Amino acid sequence: MAPYEVLYGQKCRSPICWDEVGKRKILDPTIVPWIEEANDKVKLVRQRIQTxxxxxxxxADNRRKDLEFVVGDQIHNVFHMSILxxxxxxxxxxxxxxxIGIDEVLTYEEKPVKLLDRKVKELRNKRIPLVKVLWRNHGLEEATWEVEEAIRGKYPNLFSNQGIISRTKFS
Incomplete structure (x- = not known):
């Protein structure tokens, strides 16, 4: 039985004969070939869906396993409320x-701890030096790549203490 028929208790009317509920009557004999062609296509679609x-x-039947449970079986990821x-x-x-030093508006300033690495990003006509910054209250996986000039201007003391990063000219 089709889902429509199960829900509504009657067969679904095709768009060809919507005006009548009972027996189908075709008023214009010139459209009979089109109707027969449409019905044939509907039958073909139904057959392919059934296949x-x-x-x-x-x-699904080949992969399905019948599960049998016995009193006392322990099933993974299942618990009963009475166990809580x-x-x-x-x-x-x-x-x-x-x-963490939080101010009156409940914010805090991120401060860098040290520089981990450096690289130069090359665009078409310019080279941008970047540094990898480890921030306070964050782990190594949260270190970020920042533009070297911005970090050098805001935190110049980071560059004086670092052995891996020295001031070089980029051409």
Whole structure:
């Protein structure tokens, strides 16, 4: 049974004969060949859908395994609410956050710790020196590539302490 027929209790009317619910009557005999051609195409589509559905069903049936459970079986990622227990607060479970200087508008300034690497990005007609900056309160994976001139202007002390980065001219 088609899904439409299951939902609404009647067969779906085709767009060709929407005006009538009962027996189909064709008023204009000149359109009979078109109607027959459309009906043939609908039958072909239905046949191909049925073939595809049966093929998918056979694939699914071959891979499907009947599961049988016995009382006492433990199933992964499944638990019952009765297993849960009430949490009893314990001071050892409280994690102390790192001290971050937060101002009155609840923001803090990112400050660089050190320079990790350098590279030069080459565009068509210009070369841009970049440095990889490790920021305070962040891990190595959160280090970012920044334009060297901006970092040198804002944090000149980083360049005086670093052995890997020295001031060079870029041509």
């Amino acid at each position: 595809a559905q049966s093929r998918q069903k056979s694939y 227990k009430k949490y009893h607060p314990d001071l050892s479970h409280i994690l102390q956050p790192e001290n």
